[in-house]
Amino acid sequence: MSYRIGLVGKPSVGKSSFFNAATMNDVPEGAYPFTTIDPSVGEAYVRVECAAPEFDEECTPSVGFCDCGTRFVPTKLVDVAGLIPGAHEGKGLGNQFLSDLNETDVLVHVVDFSGETDIEGEPTEGHDPRVDIDFLEExxxxxxxxxxxxxxxxxxxxxxxxxxxxxxxxxxxxxxxxxxxxxxxxxxxxxxxxxxxxxxxxxxxxxxxxxxRKATKPMVIAANKMDTPEAQANYEEITADPEYDHLTIVPASAHAEKALKSADQAGVVDYRPGDSDFEITGDISGEQEQGLEQIRDFLSEYGATGVQAALETALFDVLGVTPVFPGGANGLGNERGEVLPDCYLIPPNSTAEDFAYSLHSDIGDGFLHAIDCRSNRQLGKAYEVEPRDVIEVITTN
Ligand SMILES: Nc1nc2c(ncn2[C@@H]2O[C@H](COP(=O)(O)OP(=O)(O)O)[C@@H](O)[C@H]2O)c(=O)[nH]1
Ligand SMILES: [Mg+2]
Structure with a gap:
């Protein structure tokens, strides 16, 4: 089971920047409409606290990676460009947009909180981000x-x-x-x-x-460009507006995430995506240091760059996806010597039997019972799987 998170929003809000920061792929970005003509699909990660340390083991992930006890589990991210007012009537890239949108499970609506782009994505000043939030829903x-x-x-x-x-x-x-x-x-x-x-x-x-629409396209708002004072002021105002209480708004700076990841790749900082701080490890100029210290202030104010947080809020909180580790009651390793290689993302309210089917249809068909590897407790097929469960399925075959 692979989930697709769709990035939507009018042009120039920072969808491609967010996408690039989350995937570190190279997609063109620029401050004008329709830079991204085709939807871009990339691999991003969601963080799950690894279960291996609880068993005094070190995991060997088959996909993604583990960094100091945090698993980075792959998920698909789609940059869905082309939404402009009137898209449903076939304006702009409307129809392509709509069919791409159908393939996503949950949306991150990237909103330019700085107010420096108008409803069509052209430069302006003092645009109210609430207009964009309303427009997309409508x-x-x-x-x-x-x-x-x-x-x-x-x-x-x-x-x-x-x-x-x-x-x-x-x-x-x-x-x-x-x-x-x-x-x-x-x-x-x-x-x-x-x-x-x-x-x-x-x-x-x-x-x-x-x-x-709400039931089938759950949505999180990424309040982007939060590194600007205008965005910060709008954020204060909108999160205090009772009319917008029902929304989940995650403050974000795609730029900050991109800068930290680039600096990490260049070996000048040690930054783990989603973290609230980083360490400067290399030789840098005074100017670079000043830029990084500004980002550090941002992180301490908002907790993180918000890129990871937006994806995880979408998948785990809004969609309710459950991460679960297939394990073994007699040790986490398998016959190939891999330790806790997988972390599955399964639909909300999945049972132990559903989990077995997500492993393989034969495992589902032959389901006898499951075992909670932490407690060695036996679990029936109706057991509802909890986030971060480590489960072995016992089958008849
Ligand atoms: N200040 C600031 N500008 C950003 C941020 N993310 C994107 N931008 C800028 O917004 C403009 C549009 O970005 P782009 O990613 O092409 O937007 P898209 O049309 O939605 O894909 C570019 O000039 C970006 O550099 C951010 O986090 N902070
Ligand atoms: Mg773009």
């Missing part, structure tokens, strides 16, 4: 509404068989959003509009579209 809602309306239309014009229920029709029409009948049913009930679409007015439809 844009997505309109897109969902369009697809929802098609489903209602099909239902009403009788393309479906007599006894097809509306949730069935909508689940089919909206299948690209990875929803299903049960979810649609639940959301129709939540909106409280009944199951007769002829009775849904425009507002009901929009509200339902919005609920489906």
């Amino acid at each position: 844009e997505l809602d309109q897109w969902y509404l369009g697809v929802l309306e098609k489903g209602i239309n099909r239902y009403e014009t009788g393309y479906t068989t007599e006894d097809d229920a509306i949730e069935e029709e909508l689940a089919e029409q909206m299948s690209a959003f990875k929803t299903n009948e049960d979810e649609i049913k639940l959301l129709v009930r939540r909106v409280g509009i009944g199951f007769e679409p002829e009775e849904w007015d425009d507002e009901d439809r929009l509200e339902l579209a919005r609920e489906i």
